[in-house]
Amino acid sequence: MSVLVYLALYAGAAVFVAASLVRAWMYARAPLHLRWELYPVPHEDPAKVKHGGSYFEDKDWWTHKRAYNLAGELGVMVPEMLFLKALHEFNRKLWYRSFPFHFGLYLLIGACGLLLLAALLGLFAPTLMAGALGMAFHWLYTVVGVAGVALALVGAVGLLHRRLTDEDLKTYTTAGDIFNLLFFIVSFGVLCAGFLLRGPGGPGVLAMVQGLLTFNKTLEVPGLLAVGIVLCALLAAYIPLTHMSHFVGKYFTYHDVRWNDQVNLRGSKIEAKLVEYLTYKPTWSAPHVTADGKRTWADVATTNPWEGAKK
């Protein structure tokens, strides 16, 4: 049983990381698109961010040195990532369900990190973990983990309830959307049940993580808990294959689209990319485009099919 659990966990983690990286790589390698920013752009001058202004508000803006306001960007990014600020502002009803769900997942990830750290310390510095530090770790990952699972579970049930009952959402809800939420609920539910019903004498969570790290085949993982862990591993592998990978997509929608106000200066890297794109050969069929698969974008853009024609 323990071997199956270990393999599932390693495989789940590997697929999660690999699929997320592949997705990120796919978005990152897309050509630099035309500018499509939305204001406010938080890395602008703080005096401008207040009203959503841009450097276009400055006379002869191209003669000014542009400052990148990292603090401003973090000031928007961090609350958005941690507390789903946009949802809180624009869709409070959904936020009451979505926030506990997402924050619960963050706590779970945090608990996993703490467990991993505790397990490593336990393996490599057992004397350090024998006393108060070990006890502190124990309480910390237990509280964070239990809170995480509970919040995520409550949030997922709330989201499922809304999906099934809200008329505005029903039209757009697919079988996959229901399955995704049920997958979370069942996985976390079984994990919780397995943890609570694991009985005396079985290995603790820390021992299981250490077993995972050392591939300790002698460890007896209780059946229900093992099922919960395997389900969670499958869930981790499944997430980046779906639209729930928005933790990857969101980076690009914000940084590459909404906030991308980088200026194309003569001789810049941006200009070099544009020069390359202008050699692409479009195949659009409408006659006015004058694309035939042989002519480049530069040819198309500098062709005026109507020049000299009478009105």
Next chain:
Amino acid sequence: MTDKIKLTDMSLPGRKPLAHVENKDLMPLPYPLESPEKDHGWTALTEKVMGAVECGLDDTCALNIPQPKTKEEEDELVKKFLAGLDKLFTKENNWTFLQPLVLSMEHCAKCQTCSDACHIYEASGGNELYRPTFRSEIVRRLYFKSVKHGGVLSAWQHGDIEINWPLVARLAELAYRCNLCRRCAQTCPIGADNGLVAHELRKLFSMELGISAKECHDNGSVLQLKVGSSTGMSSLVVKDNIEFIDEDMTEKTGIKVETPWDVEGADVLLIHNAGEIMAWPENPGAFAVILNAAGIKWTLSSELAGYDSINYGLWYDDAQFARVAIKHAQAAKNLGVKKIVLGECGHAHKALSVIADRVLTGDLNIPRESSMTLLRDIVMNGRLKLDPSRNDFPVTLHDPCNMVRLMGVVEPQREVIRKICPQFREMWPHGVDNYCCGGGSGFAIMSGNNFQDWRFHVSGRKKMEQVLNAFSDCMDPSIHKYICAPCSNCKGQFRDMLAYYDMWAKQSILYGGLVELIVNCMVDAKPGFIDWEWH
């Protein structure tokens, strides 16, 4: 209102419109337009139109797509549509928007947060067809089914949709029920962009099937590239018109006005939306008065498209967009000017300053600046003698989406207005949170069939509400009120919508630009530049 529409209804055979909206369904307006019974009725599409073109979506028809005669013809069009859909997701055809489009396809959580931000959805009384995600969800399902070749599992995960000609025809029309204001995108927690999806859909239809709004293409970008301006004015005609405007302005202001043409090495090449010259000549006239008085070394260009800043390709076609942007840059390059300044036209601002930033390379990459910034500099630095008491009437400011939310030019025009208009009041919300005038993305120039009914009742309704609320403390016909809309398309929408609701005759609500307000309070000019007459 019709029963709630489902996504799959888009594929229903036949040409029966899916949605029908009546006045009683619409978002209520404040005084004096609070009664749906007293509102204008909707002009019905004629039998002739219904029998000849595709109008199976709702109460109106923007595109006039001829009905295919045979099943084979329908199948051929569907095939072309799917080929175009594939091309939208290739870098060779769509490097311009590939990444944001794919992101919007793959990450919408269908949470409907965007719906409340959409003025069209809200004004329609929550009609499902106009929900920002309705269109996007259809395109998303098509993407997974046709572009990604998703099978049964994909249909289960992402939802299925039947692909047929009725769906394609309705989708083409639906692409023209969005102002592309992107207010919805601003609220999306993920960053998905329904405005972009509508934009890309328009591109697909134009660039693959040659289907677009006649007002934007034939009478818009094509005419501009053919004769120099979508107004149809050649360089000779435009020079004549400007000469006449100069004379008129000289008489009106008592200041000798002369517009310079084709001045090589000028500091500023000013490009107006040429619609101003035809419809609101006092606007280019006021610009000339201000720039001359401030001692700016400026010029207009008589080159092809160099005297008309419009770039309708922005709304529907990348090739047309790039061609016009390059013409604008070439006009500036040939004159050797230091910078291009864009007159009061929102979409021209965004087109040439923001979007064309990644089209223009080398010596075509000439600095572009907003006239709002230049005017702020002139007014706030005391380069004109101004008497704000001449503008002592209620003024509110409309924020053109393209200039504000999509470009970040928010404060310069406000600084000017605060200085010269003692009774200035904001609409609410305003700035980057503004609502579109309802004429954005080409709607202001679109009036075929009964499209105007839709754009006044639905797309312009939220702005009408904002205007009435901004002037709620002075709803008295004896008090002249002024909507400052520094954008030609927005002014076109205000002109038509205020006339439709008779707001000048009944409530003395006038609209105009920013430069008119400045000249109206110039001490050196004769008083009364704003003549408080409807035009």
